[in-house]
Amino acid sequence: MAEAVQSDVEAARRLLAADGRFRVLERVALPDGRVPLGPIAGSKIGICLDTETTGLDPAVDSVIELALRRFRFTADGKIVALDAPFAWLEDPGAPLDPVVSRLTGLTDADLAGRVIDGDAATTLLLSASLVVAHNSRFDRPFVEGRLPAVAGLRWSCSMEEVDWAGAGYEGRALRWLLDQAGWFYAAHRAGDDVDALIELLRHQFGDGSTVLSHVLAGADRCxxxxxxxxxxxxxxxxxxxxxxxxxxxxxxxxxxxxxxxxxxxxxxxxxxxxxxxxxxxxxxxxxxxxxxxxxxxxxx
CATH class of the missing domain: 3.30.70 (Alpha-Beta Plaits)
Structure with missing residues (x-):
């Protein structure tokens, strides 16, 4: 039955695409556990990461959610394996601004008594040769402030290290870029953003290069x-x-x-x-x- 339904879905997709009046978006739905996607020999470990915070200033604001997911990648920017996702909440010790609650969907009750597992998060981050976020200029200071042992890791940024305009894309927001690449996701929690980012890194441009390959090139430059x-x-x-x-x-x-x-x-x-x-x-x-x-x- 499932195969028949999938066949119908694919037929509908082809019909809509052929019509020319419609554009089909597919939901980001990465598997929850570890999964190989290709040969891993010679691959390296990367981490996609996202945070939710109480504000914009890492000097005074706090991380309230940290999500990350390891992946293996090849030198030419292909993701060949995924690790399980990890996410932690943390009580900031003060009530959330209502604006933060609206943006993140988190409430004071969600965070009460919660603590990020700093040892586990640090171990995962130190295992990676590269950390990628969609706005590393925002996320890196918060992560290093909360987990000082990971200071100095190699970071790159999928928002700044890719010439999105040159590739024919409008804007640089993660959700909008995914939309233009043919994907969508509904939530705005850190874990959802991490999976969305991994899907974006896997995306291929018209010349066959992946988004990740451009992110890697950005990491290599001085x-x-x-x-x-x-x-x-x-x-x-x-x-x-x-x-x-x-x-x-x-x-x-x-x-x-x-x-x-x-x-x-x-x-x-x-x-x-x-x-x-x-x-x-x-x-x-x-x-x-x-x-x-x-x-x-x-x-x-």
Whole structure:
């Protein structure tokens, strides 16, 4: 009976696709347990991760849910095995903001007395050669603040390390990217987001490359983190248009550039931010080397 139903589903899918007026989305439904997806010889261990938190600032806010799932991957970006999913809740010790409850679906009752298994989470994370989140700039500082023993692991980001616009996609939100790739998922809990991210990493672009292959390439690159220390408030729009983002923890505008662009970036800053008349409170930027072990970390 199940095979007959599946056959009907596939026939309906082909009919709708052939009509041209419809687009079929498939629900993300990864298996709950460990499962091989291909030959694992020579593969490495990665982890997809997501957090839910009480707010946006890792200096004052707390992790209330941590979800992660290990996978094995090949050098060319193919996921060949999945581990079981793991997720923990944690009581922040104070009532949740109603906005957080609406966004996460979590309540104070859900979290009462709950604690993240730090030892188990740390062991899993330390077993991986790469950690991937869809917004590592948000998740990494929270994870390292809650689990300091995992500081310094190699991270990459499926949101920032993929040229989504160049691949013909609109926006960078996980749900919207999946929608354009032909998938959907309903919930917004950390565990659901992790499975959705794994499905996105498996997606192939028109040239046959996977999303994960681009994420891996991003992890392998080195660059320079340029901090526009002392930039005057009036230069914020100029900095934003240049590609700088505001780091709330460090209270500074920053961006990452490659080796070949560092000289031009210094010249641009000298002209547009630190030149006489722009009222900068510093004489120039602070520049530091960055790679997968330091990228996306919280800066003070």
């Amino acid at each position: 660059g320079w983190l340029v901090r526009a220390d002392g930039a005057h408030f009036d230069r914020k729009d100029v900095l934003r248009q240049r590609g700088y983002f505001w780091n709330g923890s460090a209270k500074v505008w920053m961006r990452e550039v490659g080796d070949e662009a560092l000289g031009d970036e210094r010249e641009w800053l000298d002209r547009e931010v630190y030149a006489h008349g722009h009222r900068a409170r510093a004489s120039g930027p602070v520049v530091s080397r960055v790679d997968a072990g330091s990228r996306y970390r919280r800066l003070n």
